[in-house]
Amino acid sequence: MSGFTWPKENISSEKSRKALRQAILEQICAAGSGHPGGSLSLVEILSSIFDGNFEHGLPKNFVPKTEGKSRINRADLSLDRDRIVLSKGHGVPALYSALSFLGYFPAAELAHLRQLGHFLQGHPDRNHYDLMEASTGSLGQGGSVALGIALGERLAFESKKISRLPRVYCLLGDGEMQEGQVWEMFMAAPKFQTGNLICVVDYNKGQIDGPVKEIMDLEPLADKLRAFRWNVHEVDGHDVNALKGALAKCRIEARGTPHAIIAHTLKGKGISFMEHPTQWHGAAPKREQLEDAIKELDGTNNSCGRILGALASKT
Amino acid sequence: MSTLKDKLIDSTLKPKASRNSFGDHVAELGGTHPEIVVLDADLSKSTQTQHFAKKFPERFFNMGIAEANMISTAAGLAMSGYIPFAASFAAFITGRYDQIRMSVAASKANVRLVGTHAGVGIGEDGHSQMGLEDLTLMRSLPNMTVFQPGDDWDTKAFIDWSMKHDGPIYMRLTRQNLPNLKRSEGYLKAGLRPGVWSILNEEDLDSADVALLLTGGAVEPGIEAASILASKGIKPVVINANWIKPLDETLVNRLNDGRLKLIATVEDHFSVGGLGGAVAEVLTQRGASKPLERIGVTAFGQSGTPEANYEHYGFTGAKIAERILRRLG
Numbered sequence: 001m002s003g004f005t006w007p008k009e010n011i012s013s014e015k016s017r018k019a020l021r022q023a024i025l026e027q028i029c030a031a032g033s034g035h036p037g038g039s040l041s042l043v044e045i046l047s048s049i050f051d052g053n054f055e056h057g058l059p060k061n062f063v064p065k066t067e068g069k070s071r072i073n074r075a076d077l078s079l080d081r082d083r084i085v086l087s088k089g090h091g092v093p094a095l096y097s098a099l100s101f102l103g104y105f106p107a108a109e110l111a112h113l114r115q116l117g118h119f120l121q122g123h124p125d126r127n128h129y130d131l132m133e134a135s136t137g138s139l140g141q142g143g144s145v146a147l148g149i150a151l152g153e154r155l156a157f158e159s160k161k162i163s164r165l166p167r168v169y170c171l172l173g174d175g176e177m178q179e180g181q182v183w184e185m186f187m188a189a190p191k192f193q194t195g196n197l198i199c200v201v202d203y204n205k206g207q208i209d210g211p212v213k214e215i216m217d218l219e220p221l222a223d224k225l226r227a228f229r230w231n232v233h234e235v236d237g238h239d240v241n242a243l244k245g246a247l248a249k250c251r252i253e254a255r256g257t258p259h260a261i262i263a264h265t266l267k268g269k270g271i272s273f274m275e276h277p278t279q280w281h282g283a284a285p286k287r288e289q290l291e292d293a294i295k296e297l298d299g300t301n302n303s304c305g306r307i308l309g310a311l312a313s314k315t
Numbered sequence: 316m317s318t319l320k321d322k323l324i325d326s327t328l329k330p331k332a333s334r335n336s337f338g339d340h341v342a343e344l345g346g347t348h349p350e351i352v353v354l355d356a357d358l359s360k361s362t363q364t365q366h367f368a369k370k371f372p373e374r375f376f377n378m379g380i381a382e383a384n385m386i387s388t389a390a391g392l393a394m395s396g397y398i399p400f401a402a403s404f405a406a407f408i409t410g411r412y413d414q415i416r417m418s419v420a421a422s423k424a425n426v427r428l429v430g431t432h433a434g435v436g437i438g439e440d441g442h443s444q445m446g447l448e449d450l451t452l453m454r455s456l457p458n459m460t461v462f463q464p465g466d467d468w469d470t471k472a473f474i475d476w477s478m479k480h481d482g483p484i485y486m487r488l489t490r491q492n493l494p495n496l497k498r499s500e501g502y503l504k505a506g507l508r509p510g511v512w513s514i515l516n517e518e519d520l521d522s523a524d525v526a527l528l529l530t531g532g533a534v535e536p537g538i539e540a541a542s543i544l545a546s547k548g549i550k551p552v553v554i555n556a557n558w559i560k561p562l563d564e565t566l567v568n569r570l571n572d573g574r575l576k577l578i579a580t581v582e583d584h585f586s587v588g589g590l591g592g593a594v595a596e597v598l599t600q601r602g603a604s605k606p607l608e609r610i611g612v613t614a615f616g617q618s619g620t621p622e623a624n625y626e627h628y629g630f631t632g633a634k635i636a637e638r639i640l641r642r643l644g
Contacts, residue, residue, distance in 0.1 A: 079396075126394075127423055133394065138417040141387045145418055148391020148399075151376065152352075156395060158373075159349065181414070184384035192376065 003305035004107045005066075011101055012051035012240045017043050018297045019304045021270045023097040023110055026307040029290040031114040034122065035090040037267040037280040038173060041204040041237070042094040045263050048243035049084070049169055049200075050098055057081025064103025071105035071119070074130035080162040083149055085134045087142020088173030088202060089123035090282075092132075096120055104131060111307050140179025143199060146170035147185050150197040154254050167252050170199045175207030178216045183228075186260075190229040195256025198247070199230075202237065204267040206277030222262055230260045237263025271296055319542040323497055323515045323553060324535075328467075330492035333531070334431040336470035337488055338363020341400055345371045348478060354389050354401040356382045361490075362402035362431045383411045386428070390418035393425040398478070405430025405446025405487055412452055419483045420456040427477055428453075431488040433463070434583030435612055435628050436532040438491075438621035445616045446487070451588030453485040454560050460509070461559040463487040463531040463590075466495050469557050472507040487559075489532045491621050496534070496555060510561035515553040523552035525577045525639060526570045530556045530590050533581040533610075536625060539632025540581075544639060556580070556590055567597045571605050579608040579639050583630060586611030608642045610635060 004023070007015045020043050028034035057078035065071055086095050093113065100107045105119075112118040119129040123137030134145040150168040157165040176182060189197055203221070205212050212218060225232045233246040243263065250259040267281070268274030271293045274285075285293060290308075298304075345351050345367050352374045359365040359377065368375040378385040382403050389399040401408070408430045409415065419426045433446045453461045460482060464470040470488070477484055502513055512528075514520055515538075525544065529537035534555060541551040552575070554566070570578055578598070580591040591609030598607060612628055625631055629638070 085391075125421075127421075134391070135417065135422040138413055140383075141414055141418050144384045144387030144414075145391040145394070147384075148388035148393075149395050150391070151388070152392040152395025152397050155352070155374070155397065161396075181381075181383040181387070184379075184381035185388075188378060188381065188384055188388070191379075 003309045004307040005305060006101045006107065007304065010051050011098065012047040015303070016101065017047055018270070020047065020094065020097045020101060022294055022297055022304060023100065023107065023307060024093045025271070025285055025290055025293050027093050027096065027110040027113040028284045029287065030111045030308055031284065033114060033284050034093055035282050036274060036285065037206065037276070038088060038091045038202065038204060039094040040269045040271065040274065041202050041265040041267050042091045042171065043270065044238045044240050044243055045171065045200055045202060046094055046098045048240050048247060050102060051244070053244070053247045055082045055164070055166070056102070062103070065105050066103070067106050069109070072131070079156070080164040080166050082167045083133045083169065085136070085142045085146040085149065085168065085170045086124050087136050087146070087170055088139070088176055089136035089142070091171070091173070091202070092124050095124070099131060107307055139173065139176040140181040143170050143172060143182050143185040146199070147189050147194060147197060150194040151192060154194065154196060157254060165196050165252060165254055168197050170197065172199055172201045174201060174203045174205065174212050174218060175215070177201065177218050177221070186225065186228045186230065189258040193255040194258050195253035197258040198250050198261065199259070200261045200263055202265055203262055204265040206267040206281060208278065208281050211277045225260045225262070229257065231257045232260050232262065234262045235264070237265035238269055319516070319545045319551070320538050323538050325495045325497045328495040330494045331467045332490055332492050333464050333467070333470045333488040334361070334363050334490060336464070336467040337429060337474065337486070338366050340471045340474050342366035342370050344474065344478070345374065348398070350396065350398045352376065352392055352397045352399045354378055354385050354399055356380055356385045356403045356407070358403055361404070362429065364400070364402050382407050383414045386411050386414040387418040389426045390422055390424035398425060398427070400427045400429055402429035402431065404432040404444055405449040406432070406444060409446065409449040409452045409485070415453070416456060420458050423458050424483060425481050427484045427486065429486050429488065432490045433487045434489070434532050435616040435624040436489060436491045436583050436621050438624055439618050441618035442615040447585045447612055447616065449485070449487060450559050450584050450590065451592065454588065454593060458483050459560060460484045461487070463557055463559055465529070465531065465534045465555040465557050466493045468495065468498065469507070469555070473557070476507050476509070487531060491532060493532065494535050510558050510563055512558060512563040512566055513555045515555060519550055519552045521573060522550060523575050524550045525579060525643065526552050526554060526575055528554050528556040528578065528580045528590060528594060530559070530582045532583040533630055536630045536632050536635055537581040540635035540639065543632050543636035549643070559590060559593060562593050562597060564597050567594055568601060571598055571601065571603060575605065577608060577639065577643055578605050579610060581610045581630070581635055584611055586613055606642065608639060610638060
């Protein structure tokens with residue numbers, strides 16, 4: 001049984017974000033592999049989107065799933081729901097944590113990340129877990145998939161198949177922006193005036209082989225996106241109010257300029273020894289490191305409990 | 316005296332390129348199927364998606380010369396409930412292999428990828444425009460259905476079938492005209508069924524000396540070869556091998572178990588991994604009791620008229636018949 005409970009607060013509160021970070025690290029530690037750095041940098045971005053800027057399309061009788069194996073699936077959601085495409089698929093522990101926080105599935109499932117046959121695959125896989133709107137992990141493609149979804153949802157809206165125009169969020173990695181296909185998408189979306197597409201760049205400045213600016217610099221990124229005719233907002237990607245402010249400025253319209261939010265973030269954000277451009281890209285914390293990280297998040301107040309109960313008792 | 320070719324080909328109908336059959340039919344279906352959307356990468360006049368574009372501009376997306384983005388965008392459209400046809404030259408669309416692997420096949424996205432200008436039969440444009448490896452690439456992907464129509468009827472029947480299918484599809488189409496095949500009433504009555512080839516002279520199936528499995532642009536020269544063989548007293552059974560995946564394994568096994576002396580595959584495609592490769596896999600699975608002659612292309616192509624190219628690369632009735640005769644010894 002899981003000894004872990006999500007805080008009864010907004011997903012973007014400080015306490016909730018700490019809980020999300022703990023859940024990210026616990027699941028990666030349990031799996032023994034995964035990408036903590038680029039998951040931790042996503043926490044404020046995801047919680048700002050989910051706190052008031054996302055229509056889930058949940059059924060009226062929705063009850064949060066906190067125990068057992070039950071979970072919400074795609075068929076349970078309405079067709080006019082908003083969508084998230086996690087193009088930087090390796091950050092998926094952050095998305096899984098947020099979905100569990102929101103009651104889509106019990107937190108105890110997070111302990112099974114990357115296990116054979118489990119719905120929580122190492123990268124988003126829409127055929128293992130259909131809350132993943134797109135299968136990603138081969139970088140550069142999610143933006144185009146999101147563009148296609150935005151076009152399709154607009155077509156459905158304009159032909160009155162749905163009565164609400166869904167927002168489509170695409171979360172891009174900064175290293176991923178080195179893929180040519182991303183720029184094909186950035187060129188195409190303004191042509192089609194997909195005013196319901198919001199791309200958020202998690203600009204955490206690090207990639208596997210080193211700092212982004214050394215491997216293949218993206219700068220001047222904001223100017224490039226403006227030159228591609230996007231509405232560009234540049235914010236501190238760990239400042240929830242700044243992120244919410246930028247999201248509020250993204251006026252959603254069926255025909256309009258698409259939106260890009262450049263979120264300046266830190267790889268490994270929130271855990272002092274993980275804040276590094278490369279060191280924690282693809283390294284799982286060991287048990288001692290996990291405990292150190294949780295202590296740092298919580299102080300002495302371990303208010304959420306543990307997903308990995310057996311582990312906690314060992315230390 | 317009427318030849319086997321006269322028996323198998325309906326010369327009362329005008330030959331038509333399968334890209335034209337596709338372009339016309341998808342534009343026709345657009346009216347009754349609001350879920351069809353079409354994407355192209357600046358080749359709509361060649362792939363013939365131009366007709367759909369003219370009739371349904373709000374459901375046509377010209378993505379520019381950016382095939383990778385086109386393929387993944389098509390996947391996104393499929394994920395919001397539409398049925399996208401994404402078209403380009405076979406070489407360029409299947410050249411974006413990772414986008415097809417990830418956004419389409421692994422995602423089980425309900426996308427129809429349409430590769431036109433298949434093979435050396437395109438002629439003058441030369442090797443860079445010739446799709447010659449596309450069947451091999453597409454066939455290897457789980458979830459993918461792969462079809463190469465033999466003529467106009469096949470193309471339309473397959474598109475109709477695809478409207479009721481949920482899953483990724485690759486269609487391989489020709490630039491050049493294809494003659495219209497005659498089909499038995501029994502076959503027409505049953506209609507196009509997945510993994511079932513059409514046997515053009517069904518009555519000869521169990522008494523033939525050699526089986527010719529022909530696909531796409533190779534159907535016409537293959538039939539000419541069959542006529543030549545028949546005139547020399549060698550009885551051929553001629554098969555329009557349109558389904559590449561699923562393959563007609565039942566028929567391949569029946570041929571392998573029968574009395575014939577040789578199975579030959581003929582395709583305007585690399586001889587590695589295409590129809591010939593697929594047939595070889597089936598034959599060896601149970602233990603091949605018949606030799607297999609895989610007739611295809613073994614080098615990158617070059618410029619020349621389509622006729623000169625077919626002569627040069629061995630896709631004439633005489634050259635195909637010669638290879639089969641040599642193999643029969």
